[in-house]
């Protein structure tokens with residue numbers, strides 16, 4: 130399915146701005162903490178998810194077309210760089226996406242926007258997988274060019 134361009138510039142607003150994005154990010158990590166299937170990717174994360182929850186929310190604000198809060202705080206928002214030291218392959222990618230899918234499902238937004246968001250998350254998730262596997266296999270890591278929406 131093609132990504133619906135109608136949401137390219139307003140997904141952030143339709144999700145409810147910073148507040149709505151924070152709710153989504155927290156919901157995502159709540160799902161990850163609860164889902165037995167997600168135990169492996171949960172254990173890749175720090176024991177205390179407070180900062181990770183906050184940082185994912187800051188990142189998603191910019192990525193969804195809102196203010197570039199992650200970049201303002203950390204100076205860069207390089208997704209590949211954040212993840213390159215983990216062994217993320219198809220199973221980890223699909224589990225992450227399943228958690229996000231469940232979190233999106235809980236949000237009070239249109240079905241079409243849910244579909245858009247799910248499709249959109251697949252793009253960076255796959256880029257992360259490719260970069261991580263290049264690293265795992267000792268190949269030169271080519272950090273992928275611009276992630277859509279990255280500022």
Ligand code: HEM
Nearest residue numbers: 170173174175181184185188211217221222225253254257
């Ligand atoms: C492909 C499956 C993915 C896995 C297994 C995964 C795993 C992780 C892990 C283990 C961390 C903690 C890093 C640390 O504290 O050192 C993390 C942080 C983060 N991830 Fe992912 N991730 C995935 C996909 C994504 C995607 C698709 C996005 C964005 C669209 C994303 C955005 C972030 C952000 C913003 C952080 C916080 C970085 C920080 O604390 O500064 N991740 N992820």
